[in-house]
Amino acid sequence: MTSDLITVRGLKVSFASDAGIARVLDGVDLTIRRGEIMGLVGESGCGKTTLARAILGILPANAARIEAGQIRFEEHDILDLDEASLATQLRGRQIAYIPQDPFTAFNPVFTIGTQIDDLMRFKSPLLREGRLSARERRRADRLRVLEMLRLVQLPDPEGVLRKYPHEVSGGQRQRLMIAMALLPQPKLVIADEPTTALDVTVQAQILTVLKRLARDRGVAVLFTTHDLGTAYEICDRITVMYAGQEVEEAPVADFFARPSHPYTRKLLDSLPSSENGIRGITGEIPRLVDPPPGCRFHPRCERATEECRTTRPPTHAVAVAHDVRCHHPLQDSA
Amino acid sequence: MKTFVLVVNRLAWFVPTLLGLLAIVFFISHVIPADPAAFVAGENATPETVAAIRARLGLDQPLYVQFWRYILSILDGDMGRSIYTGRPVVEDLLSRLPATLELTLVTVLVSIAVGVPLGVVAALRRNSWLDHGLRVVTIAGLAIASFWFAILLQLLFSMRLGWTPLGGRVEGWGPEQITGFYLIDALILQDHEILLDALQHMILPVVTLAVPATATIVRFTRAGMLNALQSNYVLYETAMGYPRRLVIWKYVLRNALIGTVTQIGLIFGILLAGAVVVEAVFDWPGLGTFAVNSILSSDYNAVMGFTVIVGTMFIVVNLVVDILHGMIDPREVR
Amino acid sequence: MRRILRKLAEDRAALFGLVLIGLLVLAAILAPWLSTHPGDVTEFHTAQRLTAPGAENWLGTDRMGSDIYSRLLYGARITITIAVTAIAVAVAIGVPIGLVAGYYQGIGSELLMRVSDIFLAVPQIVLAIAIAQTLGPSIENVILALSATYWPFWARLVYAETRSCKNEPFVEAAIALGCSPWRVMVLHILPSISSSIIVRTTIGMGGTILTAATLGFLGLGPPPPTPEWGRTIAEAREFLPMAWWYAAFPGLAIFLVVMGFNLLGDGLRDVLDPRLRRAARHDK
Numbered sequence: 001m002t003s004d005l006i007t008v009r010g011l012k013v014s015f016a017s018d019a020g021i022a023r024v025l026d027g028v029d030l031t032i033r034r035g036e037i038m039g040l041v042g043e044s045g046c047g048k049t050t051l052a053r054a055i056l057g058i059l060p061a062n063a064a065r066i067e068a069g070q071i072r073f074e075e076h077d078i079l080d081l082d083e084a085s086l087a088t089q090l091r092g093r094q095i096a097y098i099p100q101d102p103f104t105a106f107n108p109v110f111t112i113g114t115q116i117d118d119l120m121r122f123k124s125p126l127l128r129e130g131r132l133s134a135r136e137r138r139r140a141d142r143l144r145v146l147e148m149l150r151l152v153q154l155p156d157p158e159g160v161l162r163k164y165p166h167e168v169s170g171g172q173r174q175r176l177m178i179a180m181a182l183l184p185q186p187k188l189v190i191a192d193e194p195t196t197a198l199d200v201t202v203q204a205q206i207l208t209v210l211k212r213l214a215r216d217r218g219v220a221v222l223f224t225t226h227d228l229g230t231a232y233e234i235c236d237r238i239t240v241m242y243a244g245q246e247v248e249e250a251p252v253a254d255f256f257a258r259p260s261h262p263y264t265r266k267l268l269d270s271l272p273s274s275e276n277g278i279r280g281i282t283g284e285i286p287r288l289v290d291p292p293p294g295c296r297f298h299p300r301c302e303r304a305t306e307e308c309r310t311t312r313p314p315t316h317a318v319a320v321a322h323d324v325r326c327h328h329p330l331q332d333s334a
Numbered sequence: 335m336k337t338f339v340l341v342v343n344r345l346a347w348f349v350p351t352l353l354g355l356l357a358i359v360f361f362i363s364h365v366i367p368a369d370p371a372a373f374v375a376g377e378n379a380t381p382e383t384v385a386a387i388r389a390r391l392g393l394d395q396p397l398y399v400q401f402w403r404y405i406l407s408i409l410d411g412d413m414g415r416s417i418y419t420g421r422p423v424v425e426d427l428l429s430r431l432p433a434t435l436e437l438t439l440v441t442v443l444v445s446i447a448v449g450v451p452l453g454v455v456a457a458l459r460r461n462s463w464l465d466h467g468l469r470v471v472t473i474a475g476l477a478i479a480s481f482w483f484a485i486l487l488q489l490l491f492s493m494r495l496g497w498t499p500l501g502g503r504v505e506g507w508g509p510e511q512i513t514g515f516y517l518i519d520a521l522i523l524q525d526h527e528i529l530l531d532a533l534q535h536m537i538l539p540v541v542t543l544a545v546p547a548t549a550t551i552v553r554f555t556r557a558g559m560l561n562a563l564q565s566n567y568v569l570y571e572t573a574m575g576y577p578r579r580l581v582i583w584k585y586v587l588r589n590a591l592i593g594t595v596t597q598i599g600l601i602f603g604i605l606l607a608g609a610v611v612v613e614a615v616f617d618w619p620g621l622g623t624f625a626v627n628s629i630l631s632s633d634y635n636a637v638m639g640f641t642v643i644v645g646t647m648f649i650v651v652n653l654v655v656d657i658l659h660g661m662i663d664p665r666e667v668r
Numbered sequence: 669m670r671r672i673l674r675k676l677a678e679d680r681a682a683l684f685g686l687v688l689i690g691l692l693v694l695a696a697i698l699a700p701w702l703s704t705h706p707g708d709v710t711e712f713h714t715a716q717r718l719t720a721p722g723a724e725n726w727l728g729t730d731r732m733g734s735d736i737y738s739r740l741l742y743g744a745r746i747t748i749t750i751a752v753t754a755i756a757v758a759v760a761i762g763v764p765i766g767l768v769a770g771y772y773q774g775i776g777s778e779l780l781m782r783v784s785d786i787f788l789a790v791p792q793i794v795l796a797i798a799i800a801q802t803l804g805p806s807i808e809n810v811i812l813a814l815s816a817t818y819w820p821f822w823a824r825l826v827y828a829e830t831r832s833c834k835n836e837p838f839v840e841a842a843i844a845l846g847c848s849p850w851r852v853m854v855l856h857i858l859p860s861i862s863s864s865i866i867v868r869t870t871i872g873m874g875g876t877i878l879t880a881a882t883l884g885f886l887g888l889g890p891p892p893p894t895p896e897w898g899r900t901i902a903e904a905r906e907f908l909p910m911a912w913w914y915a916a917f918p919g920l921a922i923f924l925v926v927m928g929f930n931l932l933g934d935g936l937r938d939v940l941d942p943r944l945r946r947a948a949r950h951d952k
């Protein structure tokens with residue numbers, strides 16, 4: 001058993017849009033180890049959600065196309081699995097999902113209890129053991145659900161189960177989403193900007209709950225965010241993405257101490273001046289329909305050379321476990 | 335409690351709507367005509383009769399007095415006498431109500447039974463030949479003049495092939511009146527012969543009326559399903575590996591049908607309107623046939639009474655549908 | 669506009685609808701030249717009554733021996749006159765009411781909308797019957813009855829669109845710049861909600877033609893010998909099952925025309941309503 005839980009290699013995804021074919025992911029590499037919290041950081045529109053959905057196998061069938069690449073999850077080749085085995089074996093069992101918007105992710109016309117019950121009916125870890133009768137399992141699951149709702153610090157767990165989603169606040173709904181993600185005891189949780197839609201005051205509490213529970217259970221998390229501060233709070237390692245290409249990957253301490261990619265550096269420099277994360281960098285995010293060749297950052301990069309304009313840089317290790325994709329990485333520390 | 339508030343709320347809107355309807359009919363019958371009394375008296379009335387009617391109806395009074403008297407008389411169940419039958423219009427109308435209700439209710443049931451599954455399938459196979467075919471067929475179904483379709487069906491199946499009766503509700507006398515609904519009465523009396531006969535008489539009128547109604551239901555169910563299928567909660571349910579069957583037939587369908595329920599009121603309107611001419615073609619002894627006979631014999635009181643009764647029924651149906659909708663949609667809080 | 673036309677051209681069903689409408693218009697305009705027996709709107713040939721379709725009378729003859737094909741062509745004129753005028757009046761009443769009520773919100777607006785709700789709370793055909801019965805059978809009265817019952821559709825639609833449009837930045841900007849309310853409504857709001865009005869109007873044409881034909885069938889339309897399609901079908905009932913063509917062809921004409929408007933309306937809605945626009949796909 002290696003320590004790598006999931007490895008994405010050379011993933012290319014394109015979207016059909018009115019303007020033409022958008023090359024949204026352009027050869028992305030990503031590795032998440034067992035039990036670690038990986039932060040996927042990048043500006044809005046850089047392809048974080050697309051990557052998360054590709055791993056879950058839920059890209060929109062008509063609009064999106066996977067052009068190339070491989071996603072290995074333990075012994076599974078996710079891109080080669082058929083929809084049925086993905087749905088029964090992986091999604092909700094091994095890989096769980098916390099959506100960005102807890103307001104619309106619940107089905108509005110069923111009680112929360114019904115939705116959790118249905119989840120447990122198909123995804124309960126007790127199903128794997130197969131010792132219990134259906135009745136015993138339901139009773140045991142009920143207790144586990146209530147226990148989990150307490151762990152995510154929901155007041156009145158029994159009452160919440162009887163409520164409809166609209167009767168519960170956004171923060172509480174996101175706690176429920178965390179609970180539902182952890183109940184099947186998955187190995188990986190994909191949390192796609194789980195706090196973006198929430199009040200600032202609630203955000204910190206939710207992050208704490210998520211981090212503590214993931215740690216306690218040794219669950220790996222892919223945590224996407226456009227906010228470096230949030231990533232710093234919760235992550236073990238950080239991968240930065242720019243316009244559909246991952247550009248730097250490092251342990252969190254090293255990342256903030258020695259940013260080596262010019263884009264990462266600019267991000268960090270711009271931090272104090274901006275409220276909501278990544279803004280205030282000169283230049284524009286490139287259009288993905290007709291993206292710049294080579295390193296997609298070159299139109300905005302002061303260090304760009306002819307090489308940058310033609311070939312995408314390979315991965316360099318600038319330190320232990322610190323990789324950067326740049327022809328001319330920054331050497332000095334910040 | 336919630337339901338109570340809902341009912342009170344809807345009822346509060348019901349009263350002004352009803353008054354509005356009466357105001358419109360009053361305007362049509364008392365304000366537009368130069369001499370309303372002449373209308374009420376009919377074509378062959380002597381000047382003396384007209385004068386008598388004018389005095390009796392108080393048509394020499396100011397309009398607001400007339401309107402007040404008009405409302406009072408309607409509330410009193412007085413819509414004047416029919417010149418054609420010589421009986422009070424209310425009695426005539428009420429005696430024909432069960433026939434029309436039976437016809438429209440059976441049609442609504444048939445339309446739901448056919449339309450909902452078709453709408454679901456069209457949405458699931460979006461853009462397939464079946465979906466495109468249904469689109470054209472439903473548009474066509476809404477473009478057919480029902481009186482013409484009724485005549486064609488009658489020509490083919492009754493006159494040429496002799497498979498179905500020409501018209502009426504049953505051969506000879508109906509079953510002993512209990513509810514006035516022949517199907518139910520025949521069932522209560524265990525009279526299978528009449529039941530079968532009534533069903534045979536019903537086939538063509540129901541088919542004629544069901545065509546536009548079913549088309550409407552198909553279109554709304556399809557739209558509702560597509561809306562739900564593209565929602566965030568379906569994305570979430572898919573990401574968590576809820577089985578596809580469960581997602582579609584439980585989670586999506588419930589959402590789609592809540593929308594369809596609101597359309598039943600509209601469909602009832604289509605049916606009542608369609609019933610006017612369809613009943614006349616099939617000699618169905620309901621409100622429609624009555625209305626057509628009244629129109630042909632310039633039976634003014636009868637036509638206005640028909641308008642009030644059908645308008646009221648329509649408003650009541652919408653009230654009931656609204657309350658039903660409020661009860662089955664948990665988001666409705668009013 | 670270009671984009672809209674191109675998208676519409678890809679929708680074969682909508683194009684077919686456009687063709688059907690085109691045929692109706694052509695039939696109406698060219699009726700005197702296309703018809704084989706132009707005089708038959710008023711002339712009778714009782715010797716040839718109820719002849720089956722053939723070389724002389726393509727779609728057969730009616731109870732007076734008049735050529736049904738020729739009468740149908742002239743009937744297209746009546747249908748167009750009724751539908752276009754009735755809808756134009758309904759739009760002319762409904763749109764301003766919706767605009768004003770949506771722009772100024774107050775008791776007056778509330779009242780206007782309640783009134784249109786009440787109109788919408790009764791099936792259109794029922795009200796139209798009551799009005800037509802009171803006014804007496806004639807083209808003008810059918811038009812009156814139809815526009816009096818159909819205007820609330822546009823009032824409701826325009827009201828809702830105006831309200832949501834009023835908070836758009838470009839409208840707020842116009843107000844802030846001191847444009848008069850009148851100017852804002854007509855020059856800023858109306859153009860931006862026009863596509864919904866067009867869709868609604870196209871679909872409304874189909875419904876209006878059906879209702880008009882029903883009134884005709886009930887004897888509330890223009891009186892004989894006007895070759896109105898709905899009344900022709902009513903006349904034909906007496907001569908069934910023998911003279912099937914007498915009832916069949918006018919109904920077919922109604923069906924094709926209404927189908928044309930419905931298909932076009934459906935296609936227009938797909939193209940114009942951004943909420944329903946079909947997403948781009950890889951396989952296209």
Ligand SMILES: Nc1ncnc2c1ncn2[C@@H]1O[C@H](COP(=O)(O)OP(=O)(O)O)[C@@H](O)[C@H]1O
Pocket residue numbers: 015016017022024042043044045046047048049050051060063288
């Ligand atoms: N269904 C879609 N159709 C077309 N383009 C899409 C679709 N979904 C996402 N995209 C495009 O893919 C790019 C990346 O989007 P996304 O993965 O959502 O970014 P992020 O989550 O980082 O904000 C964006 O440019 C977006 O416009």
Ligand code: SF4
Pocket residue numbers: 261262263295296297298301302303304305308313325326327328329
């Ligand atoms: S590869 Fe070149 S353009 Fe890209 S970040 Fe490095 S120096 Fe800049």
Ligand SMILES: [Mg+2]
Pocket residue numbers: 045048049050192193
């Ligand atoms: Mg995203």
